[in-house]
Amino acid sequence: MKSTAAHDERIAKMSFASVYPHYIAKVEKKGKTKEELIQVIEWLTGFNETKLQELIDSKATFETFFDQATLHPNATLIKGVICGYRVEEIENPLTQKVRYLDKLVDELAKGKKMDSILRKEK
Known part of the structure; x- marks a missing residue:
């Protein structure tokens, strides 16, 4: 499945603060903790x-969020399908x-x- 420019733009402008409570709810519903999520x-x-x-307080967009992040060097080892897309x-x-x-x-x-x-790394 190929993402469109509009899809990519929508994700970039979405605020991390709007999604974070859903992440918490998802993991807590399955018996995991906010600390594990963090x-x-x-x-x-x-x-x-x-x-x-x-x-979260500044309502940073995902674009700002990841601009400020230092992505883990092993992030490229993340593989599989999420939301219908193969991440790699x-x-x-x-x-x-x-x-x-x-x-x-x-x-x-x-x-x-x-x-x-x-x-x-293996």
Whole structure:
């Protein structure tokens, strides 16, 4: 499935603050904690809880969010399908980063072990 320019633009302008409560609800509904979610986000972006809260308070868009992030070097090891897209094949770099985050949240909610979610070189 190929994303369109309009789809990529919509994702770029979406605020992280509007999506974050859904991430929390998704993982908590499956018995995981907000702290585990923050751990996953910190692994991917380098943002600690304080920085994450600053970005939420400022209603940062995903574009701003990932502009300020330091993506983990092993993020490219994130593979699979999320929202109908194979993350490793997404051409738009920002959309791919957002889908990386979605994929990690999904894996946490599905009960994957943290060692598996936080990819390590083999």
